[in-house]
Amino acid sequence: MVLGRAFEDKCAQMYYYRKMFGFVHLYNGQEAVSTGFIKLLKQQDSIACTYRDHVQALSEGIPARAILSELLDKATSCCRGQGGSMHIFSREHNMLGGFAFIGEGIPIGTGAAFTSKYKREVLKEADCDHVTLAFFGDGTCNNGQFYECLNMAALWKFPFVFVVENNLWAILFLRFIRKDQLSGCWVFM
């Protein structure tokens, strides 16, 4: 958590010094959520996030140097400068990205959970018990893909956890102004 906070503060500093460009989304104040979840995962479990993905990547074990290098356009970084802040991928650490579009990572994570079940039941890898987590914000709960994947994950019983990080903001809209309602659902936020 401390590493996450220090990392994000450094990103902010680099951004204001004009060393870092484009889109950068910081995770200050939310560190506890993903750090807590990811600490409980095994190496083979996977995660998918939104564009606010630096600290999840750190928690997954991707070296801070590799991530910061990516943000500073270095070829020696985790994605050779080809992904950027919003698209941190690591096959080794089972970090499935890093997606720009709200809600995009949820079906991807659901697909990874599908594969876990497929490997166990169809490919007969009996020891496969991988779990997938998708991290996203409260604003994403307005998106159709969230509901589509809730439906499919329940229908086909995937080993999948939807983690809603309620930071009270949807892009630039404060939650209390926004009208949304999830009636009839259990929602843990």
Place this chain on the structure above:
Amino acid sequence: MLGIVRQKMLEQSLKKIPPAVSVLRSYSSAAKQMTIRDALNSALDEEMSADSKVFLMGEEVGEYQGAYKITKGLLDKYGPERVLDTPITEAGFTGVAVGAAYYGVKPVVEFMTFNFSMQAIDHIINSAAKTNYMSSGQISVPIVFRGPNGAAAGVGAQHSQCYAAWYASCPGLKVLAPYSSEDARGLLKAAIRDPDPVVFLENELLYGESFPVSDEVLDSSFCLPIGKAKIERKGKDVTIAAYSKMVGYALKAAETLEKDGIDAEVINLRSMRPLDRSMINASVRKTSRLVTVEEAFPQHGVGAEICASIVEESFAYLDAPVERIAGADVPMPYAANLERMAVPQVEDIVRAAKRTCYRSVS
């Protein structure tokens, strides 16, 4: 100056191209007939049998045996874990399939028509096509998106669009469009075996058409290379390049043109991305005239890209401007007479070919 250098480089690469005529001709025995539907079904069956990582996903692919019966019998053979009937959630299930492909299983996603792929296009482009690049090669996405594309009959504007140009413009995707049963079998097998995302554009009106297939095509190991076009008819006066259903129209136009003494060469593109620029340029350098044919909207289309390729590589060889035949620049009308006017007909291809030969078109 740069043009000359580029042309010389293309000539070097053209010298290395194997004979344009399909080598399958030499293996061809007596013609068995096979419909496109059976060709696709058998290709799916064989690939699922050979590799247990291949699975199908889509609306009505299981219990209903496929909206167009392409997946007939596969649910009974492989079970519901490998033939998944999805809810009506293109964005959701396409994303699920892409996420599964990140982990090395091989989904074949069916869109009831590619018009519905627009609901899922974010996942096709952003999660599938771009991921190998964004992850600098760490994650590959061995997924196939297949389904009928383009105009059908009387289905109206929202069910009739051709998506070849849209998908073929995106780096990271491969885009295929079969014409014959040989194409359907060979290209679908190649698509399923390919480690990259492939968009496989079928044609609803061709599903029931039969084509002759040789024993080699029927073999379960048969596969066609991605990125290679096929010369369906050799000629010397004008090149007609087309894909999917328009290949059949081009062949009929070639028969009509032959009676007028024009010997047309018909190229079946097969692959929109990668586009077989070498073969098209080699053909145009031989004939000096080109007609491109597509059912899709004209602006920014496949024909426009081919025309640009010819201008860049073979401009000095042209004896006439390139003729581009495409669908009308309107949303597809519903009425049958208007629909007929909105898609290319054989007469349009004949007229265009005659124009390139500076013949009277009356």
